[in-house]
Amino acid sequence: MRAYFSYVCKRLAQFVLVVFIGINLTYIITHATPIDPVEQSISAVTAFGSTAPESIAEMRRSLQELYGLQGSWFEQYVSFWKRIVRADFGPSLSAFPAPVSSLIARALPWTLGLLVFATVVSWVLGNLLGGLAGYYRKNMGLKVVGVIAMGLHPVPYYIVALVLMIIFGFIWPVLPITGGSAMNLEHGWNWPFIVSVLKHSVLPALSLVLIGVGSWFLGMRSLVSNIVTEDHVVYAEVAGVDSRRILGSYVIRNALAPQVTGLAMSLGGIFNGAVITEKVFGYPGMGSLLVDGVYAGDYGLVLGVTTISIIGVSLGVLVIDLLYPLIDPRIQVPS
């Protein structure tokens, strides 16, 4: 137990270090962008106006002050970390003075709802079908599923998304193809809104599941194909153990370990949002927020989204690392 405690402490320290380095890298990259948020704002304001040049110069000075872009690089960096430790990402420069945290709070539930569902469904379906296909290698139905999975897996995601959109939005227009819910419905825990949200999520989720299943399927089938040739499985078969028990307890359980790691990393990564899904289906979420932030040179927004993502992925890996020694007897904590 002492060894495990020491291991936990080490991993926690690593987690903090990874998050610290990740956030610093993001800070450096966002501040190295050639996009100047002040110029973006000025251009947006004046693109259609006849504002005189001397007024533009004055507006530029005002905006630099307003956005807190004055002061040395070091002063800005220190001020940034002071805010981060308070979980305050400051105001969004492209939606000033709205706080970044409020923009993220609005986008995050959409992303979590869609991607957690799509990721878990893909994972469960892919692994289950992959496990069965790896074990029952002569089954014709599972061979067909394998061919479909191999066929779908390499198709670029946006092609699948566009095809679904054209089929269900245009040729057979039965599903909404844009937005997270129908227009003019009150957002909240009311039945029409919930039904509308579910309907709007069908196509984005289906597109993600179709692509995601293939990847998990192929991985799992390959793992199972190796495990079924191992001695303990062969011995169990020879000993007349029920095939369902062999599959469930000896094969899939052993094959799941790397897949669970993959799931944890996928779940951690969903905080980035699904940029293409959100763009193609006009779905509200973190991905669109991130892309808009990058284009607008909105340091605060980009830092906010990526910081959450860095913490999400790191936390996912940390949890798995901490749980593995407890659930998998093959993994030993070094004493």
Next chain:
Amino acid sequence: MTSMRAWLAAAAMVTALSLTGAGSAEAQGIPQNIPRKELLILENPEGTIKNAGWFNIWAINAGSQSNGLQQAALDTLWYIDPEKGIDGAWDNSLAAAKPEYNADFTEMRVKLRRGLFWSDGVEFTSADVKATVDIQIKHPNMRFSAVLANNVASVEAPDAETVIFKLKRPNSRFHTNFTVRWGAIWILPKHVFEKVEDPSKFDFNKPVTLSAYTLHSFDPDGKWYIWQLRDDWQRTSLGRFGKPGPKYLAYVDPGPPDKRVIAQLNNELDVIHDISPEGMFRLAKEGKGSRGWFKGFPYGHPDPTLAGVIFNTQNENLKNRDVRWALALTIDVKAVMMAAYRGAATISAIPVPPTGIHPEAYHKPMEAWVKDFEIDTGKQKIKPYDPTVAKQITDMLRPSMGDQIPKDETEIANSFGLGWWRTNPQAAAELLERAGFRRQNNQWMTPDGKPFTIRLMVEGDLRPVMTRAGTMIVQQWRQAGIDARIDVAQGTLLTRRAAGDFDAFIGWSVETWGGHQDLSYFMDSWHSAFVAEPGKPQPLRNWQRWSHPELDRIIEAIRKIDFDDPKGIELGKEYVKLVTREMPLIPLMSYNVFTAMDHTYWTGFPTAENPYANPVTNWGNSRYMFVRLKPAN
């Protein structure tokens, strides 16, 4: 095996259930609980609004502008329509008459209309106009603070219908700040803002409106906004033209261009702001009720914006006008037009957009001068203008587009423009040689012996039509022996353009009122006083960073005359001649916007045959469309 079958069945059931459940529903692309026959659905090209609940347009870039706020809810003193307007291009909106200046343009007096009310029942008066100015001057972080602080010494409201602006220095165009061309300084409600501690951090939700509509509902995620016609619409400036047709307006984010086309084919989007030429062709072919500004080809609405190749004239190689003219003479505008718009554009050889009042004010009167315009290459004198280019374009298009392509000369001129500069590689080579350039192994070398390279900056996918035009031009320059390259500045264009970090870019620095001949809208900022040093941010519009004493003289002369003074056109013609000689930018064509209007639910949209308003959905001027729309049978 049993469990496997059970699992397969379950998986199939989940899929089937999800599709069956969805299949019973209709497509959900329209607002719920509002009768479709009372609803006009328009695209908000700003897309999804991050800060959806923000309606304070007087704060800098904080929320949406074209979510209906400036088209349906706000109002200001005057409007100039880029087309002909309902009752002329000029409209006195909140003002009762045109602005009155004193002799030296240091004072502007405005008479206001009476009997106009805010949506909360408070009467609009001169106090609102005064507050609009005073509040923004007092709070320097607001959208119009700088322009007002730089111009206004004081503003007085001696009675409820009079406003007197005392200006810090003569400015014959001060009223244009309160004149809508897309947008303007909108009037704020004094009775709301005077109670707010910091107006720059006030969200103005729910907005109190002065125009004919008021906010009905909006999406907290910024995808849609619905506005409802005010019961007292007669007590707004728009009420002069009758009752607006649609009771509800929905400004929505329909997504990328392909989805806009699908939405209109499904009759779920009445007015598309802009799509690709191919999308427009598809709608024209398959959308039973869809049409563009023109009934047939070229469909698009020509904005009063001149697309062209804008040189950075601070670049050593591009300082010489012979080089700039040589680059112009290597362009085949027909190929550029086909690449950009598939031919659906209106060309212009002179630096004024070929739209609105300008063809009558500038293009046609100056056609004789352009035809006679000569360039001396040092070895020969040429007349580069080819008056038949538009006709050649129609001849190219007719085999594929058939009867959609006009044959009548006037109609061709209205739709496709007049002539352009004839491609002349020989003259271009002579001009480059005179500038000290030398050809070496079919590659042009600069006077200091380096390869002549030029990067043409484009916006990539953010502005595909211009990117296509730029790509074609680069190809033509390369064929002429110039090391030209496309320089994609997707997302970084605004920053790089302001900093002068480009050799040339394809876009516009010439924008006009459209419905008025005055060119000061863009030209005033071209004065040499505003040209920044290389590397420093360049103030508005003179992206070419070009200056000329003759241009300064023209600008200063325009500043001293009245907005409507006929001398303005003469000065405008002098500008055209100067820029044509110097070629700091190569004019190409008007920026055509493929605004597609679906006549399934509404009729009476503005069109080229009935150009009473600008239909482009994000323009403040598009509000005049609402009073002419009628439900379709």
